[in-house]
Amino acid sequence: MARKQTPLRPYFEKMADIGKALSDAEVKRSQENVELVKEQVQLIEKETERVKNAGIPAKKVHERGGMTIYDRLDYLVDAGTWAPLHTLYNPKENEEGCTGVVNGIGRIEGRWAVVIGFDNKVMAGAWIAGQSENILMVTDMAKRLNVPLVWLTNCSGVKLMEQETVYAGRRSSGAPFYRHADLNHLGIPILNGIYGTNPAGGGYQGISPTILLAHDGANIAVGGAGIVGGMNPKGHIDVEAAQALIDATRNFKAKDPGRVETHFDQTAYFREVHDTETGVLDGIKDYMRMMPAYDPAMFRVAAPVPPRFPVEDLNMILPANQKRPYDAIQILARLTDNSEFMEYRPDYGREVYAGIAKVDGFPVAFIGNRQGVFPGYPEYAKGAYPAVGGKHYREGLIKQAEFVTLCGRDNLPIVWMQDTTGIDVGDLAEEAELLALGQSLVYSIEQTDLSMMCVVLRKGTAAAHYIMCGPQANNNNAFTLGTPLTEIYVMHGETAAAASYARRLVKEQDSGNDLGPVIGKMNQMIQDYQEKSRPAYCAISGFVDEIVQLPDLRKYVQAFAGANYQNPKSITPVHQMLLPRIIRG
Numbered sequence: 001m002a003r004k005q006t007p008l009r010p011y012f013e014k015m016a017d018i019g020k021a022l023s024d025a026e027v028k029r030s031q032e033n034v035e036l037v038k039e040q041v042q043l044i045e046k047e048t049e050r051v052k053n054a055g056i057p058a059k060k061v062h063e064r065g066g067m068t069i070y071d072r073l074d075y076l077v078d079a080g081t082w083a084p085l086h087t088l089y090n091p092k093e094n095e096e097g098c099t100g101v102v103n104g105i106g107r108i109e110g111r112w113a114v115v116i117g118f119d120n121k122v123m124a125g126a127w128i129a130g131q132s133e134n135i136l137m138v139t140d141m142a143k144r145l146n147v148p149l150v151w152l153t154n155c156s157g158v159k160l161m162e163q164e165t166v167y168a169g170r171r172s173s174g175a176p177f178y179r180h181a182d183l184n185h186l187g188i189p190i191l192n193g194i195y196g197t198n199p200a201g202g203g204y205q206g207i208s209p210t211i212l213l214a215h216d217g218a219n220i221a222v223g224g225a226g227i228v229g230g231m232n233p234k235g236h237i238d239v240e241a242a243q244a245l246i247d248a249t250r251n252f253k254a255k256d257p258g259r260v261e262t263h264f265d266q267t268a269y270f271r272e273v274h275d276t277e278t279g280v281l282d283g284i285k286d287y288m289r290m291m292p293a294y295d296p297a298m299f300r301v302a303a304p305v306p307p308r309f310p311v312e313d314l315n316m317i318l319p320a321n322q323k324r325p326y327d328a329i330q331i332l333a334r335l336t337d338n339s340e341f342m343e344y345r346p347d348y349g350r351e352v353y354a355g356i357a358k359v360d361g362f363p364v365a366f367i368g369n370r371q372g373v374f375p376g377y378p379e380y381a382k383g384a385y386p387a388v389g390g391k392h393y394r395e396g397l398i399k400q401a402e403f404v405t406l407c408g409r410d411n412l413p414i415v416w417m418q419d420t421t422g423i424d425v426g427d428l429a430e431e432a433e434l435l436a437l438g439q440s441l442v443y444s445i446e447q448t449d450l451s452m453m454c455v456v457l458r459k460g461t462a463a464a465h466y467i468m469c470g471p472q473a474n475n476n477n478a479f480t481l482g483t484p485l486t487e488i489y490v491m492h493g494e495t496a497a498a499a500s501y502a503r504r505l506v507k508e509q510d511s512g513n514d515l516g517p518v519i520g521k522m523n524q525m526i527q528d529y530q531e532k533s534r535p536a537y538c539a540i541s542g543f544v545d546e547i548v549q550l551p552d553l554r555k556y557v558q559a560f561a562g563a564n565y566q567n568p569k570s571i572t573p574v575h576q577m578l579l580p581r582i583i584r585g
Contacts, residue, residue: 007574011584012301012363015340015356019309019333022316030316037315037550040484040535044547047088047536051098055121067277069102069117072152072193076281077106077115083559085479085546086137088539092129092165096122099130103138104546105479105559108150108288112563114142117152120196124156127201129165132173137545139179142188144451144478145560146567148291149183150284151209154195155202173201180208187568191287193280194218194270197256207269213283214260214270221258292568299565300361301574307554308339314550320485322458325371325389328353331417331457332366335359335554341366342583344406349399350374351387356412356579359554359561363574365407367400367468368417378424380432390421392464397423397437400468401444406579408448411572413564415557416454420464422491441467445476449569453560454480455553456544460488471543478563481556482544486535493529497522 006012022030058068067075073082084104090097100123103116116138118125142149158166158173166173180190190209198206198220206212206220237245263269274280317330333339336357343355351374354367371389378393387393407414423434445452452469454477465488466472471480482488490496501522508518531537535547548556564570 006301008301008577008580011580012358015342015358017339018329018341019339021309022313027316033320034315036320037484041549044484044536051087054097055119055123058121061121068121069119069152072117072277072281073102073115075278076284077108078110081107081559083556086134087546088536089134089542090130090540091133091542094129096128098122099134100126100128101131101134103134105141105563109285111288111291111293112559112566113148113150113288114138114145115150118154120154123159124196125154126156126159127166127173128159129162132166132175133171133542135176136171136179139176139183140474141478143183143186144476145563146188146569147563148288149188149190151190151192152195153192153198153206155198155205157200157202177204177208184210189291191284193284194220195277195280203258211287212270213272213274213280214263215277215280216260216273216275219256219259220263221256293566294570296361296565299570299574301363302337302358302361304361305338307334307336309334311551311554314553318457318485318550322487328368328370328417332357332368335557337361342580344403344579344583345399349396350377351389351391351393352396352400354399354403355583360558362561362565363412364561365412365414366417367403367414369419371419378432381428384428390419390459392420392423392438394432394434394437397434397441401437401441404441404444404448406582408450410577410579411450411570412579413561414450414452414469415560416452416469417457418454418460418465418468419457420461420468421459422462422464438463438467445469445473448476450476451478451564452476453478456480456482456486456488458485458487460486462490471545478560479545481553482535482538482547483550484535484547486538486544486547487533488538488543489529489533493526496529497525500525
């Protein structure tokens, strides 16, 4: 009889337990925190509902016999696996209240994919401001995770009244077509389910993926009826030109260019045509089943198990008060399989933790900030001040750079758990080489070919937000999540006000002037920082890819791990890994 075991069983089968159950007293003390978190969740949910209701009512689409983008996603994606991203993203503050596309990561027929679709309720899926950047973030994610990109195209072309917001900058509406070519070149397939009328830019959006499947009422074309009929050499519209436009429109209304009888029967661009909307989605499912994907058993080092402690505890553990410390390992214990963790150099660089955990049985690296006060540390301060959790010091920066480098060697995906106030400053910090060590960490990240995700639990501040694989880490960061307590700013508002107005205060006082006007400006600056750093603002502006409720964080980590170990670049002969041996010694 054959005997089987998981790879490196002595290291991964049972790792060190972390975390502890919350006591009744802790639960009772945390109820105020739960209510504060709930307030922020309700604000985010209100914003999310507003985006989902953008455009014409879903009822009107249903009355026409059609499906909304949300209906299509519900039918296409395996139940319970959808992890939406960029829901609130709207950096140009469009009057539509969104960027007109809906996207995220989910499983289709058991295989992970990045999925994006035009919201057909919003101007029939028109290109509007901010949409191309949203699409680029999605194509970046498919490229980084090396998993299929699935499109649900229903694009009426550019919103012509605001064409200057869409066309034609370096990262504007033409860029996604080139990015599709890039994905195809890299061997990352793009499946496209095509609905409705897709002229001009919508036509290129329709043709640029790898495999095209169409609804029988769909079309893709270089130009639509209005464009063909609107070609007018006079440079203005008169009655004669208006009549010509009317006649051309009537002629094209019956037969839109680029319809199915052209692109299935003649050009053969459409691989399949279906007479129902769900038929197109079934066709995508069929192709997803053909996609190369490793059986999870190929890389699992243990059977998947949930954490030993409820994920709902996170609303009690993570304080809404940004200055209040907490046990960061208690957070980790609600995210990892069986609440286990194999920590790397725990006594070195005490302000950060790093190590290996299991997520759905897959080995995943975690790096995060510890909180609290560390007397006698850092050594270079020689007792002048104690280390404060959330900040980075010499040892912590070295430890993170070492760990990332070893993860690169062992091909381990990394989850960053940020709650950082910055990097230590002052002459002692400069003498301790913190400026160079921060950049060294960035260099270590860039020198690995790893997928990473980042969670900004509370604070993402100053250069520390950059060095911990923030969203600017374009070659590595698949996506960045915020929480209902996330704040992202270059520094705290009070600190910024002090930095901006300290000399002005001195000057006004020395001149015998009233300090009131300057103090008023300082308080206004603090208020502006507050308004422009809160969770909803971070999501709308694109500082994070999604605001996620704390109990949902594990679902996103599971999606990240599952997608990473599905892709063809995942190969690591696990028995040749160094990190577990280095940790154990």
